[in-house]
Amino acid sequence: MKSMNEFFNEKPIKGFLQTMDEFFKRPFPFDAGFRLDLRETDNDYIVTAELPGVKREQIHIHANGNYLTITVENNELETREDERNNSFQRKYLRQHSSRTITLPQSINEKLVKASYRDGLLQIKIPRIKGTVIEIDD
Structure with a gap:
């Protein structure tokens, strides 16, 4: 379980997940x-x-x-x-x-x-x- 948490909290994956969160908060840029x-x-x-x-x-x-x-x-x-x-x-x-x-x-x-x-x-x-x-x- 600890390995999975570290995987999702590391830089490339964490940045990708944050980008996805931002996308779904506001799906259209304009x-x-x-x-x-x-x-x-x-x-x-x-x-x-x-x-x-x-x-x-x-x-x-x-x-x-x-x-x-x-x-x-x-x-x-x-x-x-x-x-x-x-x-x-x-x-x-x-x-x-x-x-x-x-x-x-x-x-x-x-x-x-x-x-x-x-x-x-x-x-x-x-x-x-x-x-x-x-x-x-």
Whole structure:
């Protein structure tokens, strides 16, 4: 039993097991999405997305039927040149995250209002009020 304990506590195996533990605590290195909240008032649906550190031009909002999709896309090209070592490095970074929510009614894109301030995106979608139909006797 002591030999088995020593085997699992030695450096290569212990490091591997710690890496496995970290993997299962957070299986995806990047968050699959961002925090999204939907509130309903008497007149509007209010969608709030937390997007800290995101620039306004990286946010895309699409409405299709009763689906609202918020997409955050970051494309960066990083170049580094070292004249001393005669090396040139170019790295292209692409990050993409998207969330779609379904509303109980169709979205009129012309009436939707969106604002973005301090890392908080807020979208107001007016509710469409139907008419009440009374039943005849």
